[in-house]
């Protein structure tokens with residue numbers, strides 16, 4: 156059991172099979188610098204408690220610095236016999252500064268409180284990157300919205316033509332949902348940053364007079380865990396983070412699906428930029444929306460990571476159980492996935508060219524102005540129940556003759572209802588329809604311009 160953290164009570168060494176299943180260095184090695192930062196902080200706490208002399212503490216800090224340098228330059232690697240990043244770091248430190256002083260660092264801490272802390276630190280750092288990437292996508296959507304203020308498109312429900320809307324309005328709907336994801340990340344951070352578990356020990360706390368608040372402050376936390384069992388056993392901070400990642404993935408997948416549809420010949424709403432689309436190995440004409448397809452696919456993976464995590468946590472008794480080692484790979488994967496996906500997706504969104512003529516041409520089709528007839532009648536004093544019937548009869552008449560609503564004659568309108576005077580034509584254009592929806596949150600151009608300002612000032616406030 157040479158080099159193991161727990162050899163004392165065992166007569167024989169671990170079987171290779173046990174070592175293989177137990178090993179986590181293949182994925183927790185990325186926490187090495189966080190482990191080292193934790194050790195620096197812990198050495199300070201040991202020093203402050205009088206358990207290390209100033210000289211010993213310095214020796215530890217220097218040894219840790221050497222390890223950090225070696226890690227940064229890619230020269231620090233785990234051995235096959237290392238169980239996890241924590242054990243490897245202790246082995247490496249002892250190799251660096253000797254067992255006399257190196258062997259003192261483990262006092263008063265456990266891998267259970269170490270990992271619970273380091274994982275928080277890792278996620279807190281990466282949350283910054285993720286947040287910036289989501290904001291970049293929001294900005295790309297906002298810029299496209301700003302560029303196309305005034306462009307009208309068919310708004311849909313059930314994927315059927317519903318009512319004309321501004322393209323900008325539609326794009327910003329996606330931006331708002333992503334902005335809530337940024338808000339969720341901030342909210343998550345607030346809960347995590349005040350809760351450093353270092354000092355919780357294995358589960359019951361430590362008896363050496365160490366100051367967890369000192370360690371917390373050293374590691375950038377604003378406070379330490381109030382309950383050592385909760386500190387070592389809880390992983391809701393992981394699940395919550397995975398949820399926000401999954402939600403970001405789902406929100407992006409909804410944009411992705413539209414890009415895929417809109418780029419079809421049938422829709423012909425957008426043209427993908429050459430640098431942000433792919434070709435086919437056999438069909439020379441192809442230009443494929445692969446980024447969006449990958450985004451749509453990866454959303455499934457992000458949801459899977461969340462689902463797997465929650466399933467691991469369900470019914471897990473307190474306090475630490477080794478099951479908890481399964482918490483890292485899914486979230487590392489979610490982060491890795493989004494950190495590659497988001498820049499690609501943003502580039503694709505930012506470079507889309509919109510065929511606004513085609514969108515405008517289709518906007519009033521499919522009887523999408525029927526609601527406008529009904530609401531125009533309401534403004535003339537007709538009860539909505541009747542107005543709905545009358546507008547429905549207009550649709551029936553137009554459908555029968557194979558024309559759009561604005562192609563009905565004055566006589567046809569009059570024969571459907573005496574309330575339908577030629578003035579109804581005022582609302583029988585996509586522009587008129589859009590302009591009339593001028594309540595807060597509506598699609599009228601002046602409202603959408605306001606909305607863009609509102610979005611921008613929210614983003615600026617973040």
Ligand code: ARG
Nearest residue numbers: 179239266267270475479480
């Ligand atoms: N590697 C473990 C994890 O990721 C931490 C070590 C805890 N091991 C233990 N035997 N208590 O959760």
